[in-house]
Amino acid sequence: MSKKLRDIPVTVIQDDGEYEEIHLYSKHKKIYPRWVNGLFNRWRILFVVITQLFFYGMPWIQMNGRQALLFNLNEHIFYIYGFVFLPQDFIYLTALLLASAIGLFAWTTAGGRLWCGYACPQTVYTEIFLWIEKWVEGDRMARIKLDTAPLSARKIRLKVSKHSIWILLSLWTGFTFVGYFTPIVDLWAEASRFNLSAWETFWVCFYGFATYGNAGWMREQVCKYMCPYARFQSTMFDADTLIISYDAERGDPRGSRKKGTDYKAAGLGDCIDCTVCVQVCPVGIDIRDGLQYECIGCAACIDACDEIMDKMQYPRGLIRYTTENALEHKYPERDIIKKITRPRVMMYVLVLIIILGITVGSLAMRKPIKVNISRDRVAMVREADDGWLENSYRLQIQNADEKAHSYIITTDGLPNSRTIVEGSGQIFVEATASQDIGVRVQVEPGKAGPGGHEMHFIITATDNPAITAREKSSFIGR
Amino acid sequence: MTDFQSIFWNYWIAIIVIGGIVAMTLLLMSQGVVKLKKGENADVTGHKWDGDLEEYNNPLPGWWVMMFYMTIVFSVVYLVLYPGIWGGVWKWTSSNQYGKEVVQADSKYQLLYDKYSKMPIASISKNQDAMDMGKRLYLTYCIQCHGADARGAKGFPNLTDGEWLHGGTPEKILETIANGRHGQMPAFGAVFGEEKVKDAANYVLQLAGKPRNELRASRGAETFKQVCVACHGVEGKGNQDLGAPNLTDNNWLYGGSEAVIIETITNGRSNVMPAWKEFLGDAKVHLLAGYVYGLSNKEKAK
Numbered sequence: 196m197s198k199k200l201r202d203i204p205v206t207v208i209q210d211d212g213e214y215e216e217i218h219l220y221s222k223h224k225k226i227y228p229r230w231v232n233g234l235f236n237r238w239r240i241l242f243v244v245i246t247q248l249f250f251y252g253m254p255w256i257q258m259n260g261r262q263a264l265l266f267n268l269n270e271h272i273f274y275i276y277g278f279v280f281l282p283q284d285f286i287y288l289t290a291l292l293l294a295s296a297i298g299l300f301a302w303t304t305a306g307g308r309l310w311c312g313y314a315c316p317q318t319v320y321t322e323i324f325l326w327i328e329k330w331v332e333g334d335r336m337a338r339i340k341l342d343t344a345p346l347s348a349r350k351i352r353l354k355v356s357k358h359s360i361w362i363l364l365s366l367w368t369g370f371t372f373v374g375y376f377t378p379i380v381d382l383w384a385e386a387s388r389f390n391l392s393a394w395e396t397f398w399v400c401f402y403g404f405a406t407y408g409n410a411g412w413m414r415e416q417v418c419k420y421m422c423p424y425a426r427f428q429s430t431m432f433d434a435d436t437l438i439i440s441y442d443a444e445r446g447d448p449r450g451s452r453k454k455g456t457d458y459k460a461a462g463l464g465d466c467i468d469c470t471v472c473v474q475v476c477p478v479g480i481d482i483r484d485g486l487q488y489e490c491i492g493c494a495a496c497i498d499a500c501d502e503i504m505d506k507m508q509y510p511r512g513l514i515r516y517t518t519e520n521a522l523e524h525k526y527p528e529r530d531i532i533k534k535i536t537r538p539r540v541m542m543y544v545l546v547l548i549i550i551l552g553i554t555v556g557s558l559a560m561r562k563p564i565k566v567n568i569s570r571d572r573v574a575m576v577r578e579a580d581d582g583w584l585e586n587s588y589r590l591q592i593q594n595a596d597e598k599a600h601s602y603i604i605t606t607d608g609l610p611n612s613r614t615i616v617e618g619s620g621q622i623f624v625e626a627t628a629s630q631d632i633g634v635r636v637q638v639e640p641g642k643a644g645p646g647g648h649e650m651h652f653i654i655t656a657t658d659n660p661a662i663t664a665r666e667k668s669s670f671i672g673r
Numbered sequence: 674m675t676d677f678q679s680i681f682w683n684y685w686i687a688i689i690v691i692g693g694i695v696a697m698t699l700l701l702m703s704q705g706v707v708k709l710k711k712g713e714n715a716d717v718t719g720h721k722w723d724g725d726l727e728e729y730n731n732p733l734p735g736w737w738v739m740m741f742y743m744t745i746v747f748s749v750v751y752l753v754l755y756p757g758i759w760g761g762v763w764k765w766t767s768s769n770q771y772g773k774e775v776v777q778a779d780s781k782y783q784l785l786y787d788k789y790s791k792m793p794i795a796s797i798s799k800n801q802d803a804m805d806m807g808k809r810l811y812l813t814y815c816i817q818c819h820g821a822d823a824r825g826a827k828g829f830p831n832l833t834d835g836e837w838l839h840g841g842t843p844e845k846i847l848e849t850i851a852n853g854r855h856g857q858m859p860a861f862g863a864v865f866g867e868e869k870v871k872d873a874a875n876y877v878l879q880l881a882g883k884p885r886n887e888l889r890a891s892r893g894a895e896t897f898k899q900v901c902v903a904c905h906g907v908e909g910k911g912n913q914d915l916g917a918p919n920l921t922d923n924n925w926l927y928g929g930s931e932a933v934i935i936e937t938i939t940n941g942r943s944n945v946m947p948a949w950k951e952f953l954g955d956a957k958v959h960l961l962a963g964y965v966y967g968l969s970n971k972e973k974a975k
Contacts, residue, residue: 219706220733571822573817573829
């Protein structure tokens with residue numbers, strides 16, 4: 196951290212000589228990030244392309260005659276590639292969220308705000324919107340000029356076309372998002388006939404508006420004031436975490452100079468104070484003031500500074516990815532990579548591996564059938580007409596497979612018993628549906644004493660013995 | 674709720690709510706600016722930790738405080754529209770809303786029920802969709818007494834065995850569900866005395882074809898002819914008009930052991946099936962009757 200305090204921009208309302216009144220809320224100042232070329236920007240473009248190819252493309256991919264990835268909230272069925280999940284599988288969502296969180300922690304501890312800078316939707320959409328903005332209005336200077344210029348036909352034309360493209364893209368984003376919850380092919384058929392239901396229209400517009408508002412208008416405000424992750428990511432940082440930093444030792448004192456002059460003799464550092472690093476910053480900070488909470492780690496300033504250093508024929512890396520300890524010369528820069536194996540990161544990775552291992556293991560062993568058993572509570576035990584002791588149960592069989600099955604029910608663990616299943620004895624359950632069925636279990640008189648006797652119901656698909664469930668229950672005798 | 678009938682509480686809440694809103698607004702307005710001496714540094718909050726760690730005084734963005742104002746506007750609008758201080762412009766109450774939703778649901782589902790309320794009960798029992806609907810109704814309203822599999826329990830009739838206390842024709846089943854039943858057997862303990870009760874019980878065992886004490890049974894036959902025939906008939910076949918059980922079919926509501934029969938004769942029985950007509954309405958009762966009729970006739974077919 197540099198010792199110098201940053202200037203907080205304040206608005207002075209009135210000044211009566213001795214006192215001045217100061218506004219406690221800052222006016223929003225629009226940021227005009229300048230276009231930047233370079234290695235890290237290419238990485239970001241790559242991530243934008245990958246994430247958006249997935250996001251816009253995935254709903255259209257079909258599998259087993261349905262959408263490969265579909266969260267059908269109306270029917271409470273979640274199709275995730277080869278799997279069919281039901282609300283009872285909620286634990287897998289928990290596992291996914293846990294794994295995502297722990298993964299993010301590991302990632303942050305090792306590499307700082309890599310997620311924010313390259314893959315976060317807020318960054319990605321802001322980036323896309325900026326491309327559109329640049330394409331329509333031009334780069335930073337042109338945009339500033341346009342905004343300060345008086346209203347003219349050209350200004351209206353540019354603004355209208357920019358917002359139109361933004362809104363179209365936003366609506367398409369909202370539409371795609373809804374397509375994860377409603378089969379997108381049907382949704383498209385409805386939309387092309389202007390036949391969307393009220394709720395679908397609402398959600399398309401809602402997510403469209405959220406995209407337009409966040410990526411078009413709010414931008415860095417989301418990261419600075421709303422995002423919870425931005426608030427607590429600093430707790431995962433340590434002195435070995437990758438940060439983007441200006442090398443003050445090398446750069447200061449700053450100052451402009453002619454190319455090729457012996458600036459060191461004039462007492463200057465490598466920084467030529469061209470402020471390009473400030474102009475490209477999407478959150479509008481000056482990285483040379485040290486690490487700030489606003490910094491989303493997008494590395495645009497690295498690309499910008501490296502470009503300038505190349506022009507000046509100075510070595511690259513005046514602004515670079517480094518760590519606090521490396522900056523303080525506790526170890527050489529090339530040892531940064533070794534620090535990845537420090538305990539803090541390894542613990543996260545270990546927890547992540549455990550969670551993923553358990554999840555994958557339980558998914559591999561998962562059977563597409565769920566059974567719920569409720570003993571009839573009206574009569575604990577009753578006598579059948581021929582004197583056998585009888586308990587009655589209701590079994591709810593949920594078929595979590597994508598094709599219909601018939602099931603047979605047997606019991607296990609009750610000697611001298613017989614099982615009577617309602618109806619034909621075989622239960623037919625449609626794909627992803629559930630069916631409940633009455634089952635009576637009878638035990639020979641005198642073979643089941645008072646109290647509960649543990650037993651199991653075994654439910655097996657007739658066409659595939661691998662699909663079987665074994666559920667514990669109890670038989671009450673007397 | 675009478676604790677809150679007094680008008681005082683209305684004022685109490687109104688003052689707190691309005692006072693709170695006004696105080697919040699004033700607080701928010703007063704905290705927008707600060708007076709500082711020339712040259713005073715407002716960049717840091719003035720807190721210091723560990724000697725040199727200071728906190729920046731980062732100003733909130735303007736739109737943030739606007740959102741706060743918007744919440745205040747929202748609460749005022751809410752208090753005008755909804756009950757809070759007074760009834761509210763929209764006259765909303767939770768019971769009104771409930772009533773509306775019930776009417777809505779009824780109009781939606783009534784169509785489904787209406788489809789079957791004209792259908793004869795015997796045909797409902799053969800219609801899979803109607804039976805599925807009936808089953809769901811049954812599992813909601815009837816399961817508590819008759820059990821999930823409708824086989825009843827001690828004191829609650831089995832609906833699947835084709836044996837009926839009040840008759841198993843569609844009309845009778847409908848009548849039973851709609852209007853309820855009250856099955857009563859008087860207590861004869863005091864009238865007969867212990868010995869005579871035992872004799873009668875053994876005759877009942879004989880009627881059912883169960884093991885018994887022959888001597889007692891033949892004595893009990895006399896008692897039966899004098900008293901019990903009135904309801905259970907000469908052959909003990911019962912009487913469905915009265916709801917008197919058939920004693921010969923070995924199908925027992927309370928149990929067929931000698932001890933239980935003695936208890937029945939001594940203390941009598943009183944058994945109530947509630948009337949559902951008011952609560953469920955005709956259409957649902959009709960559908961349920963079809964379902965129950967289907968249950969017993971399915972068993973017979975086997």
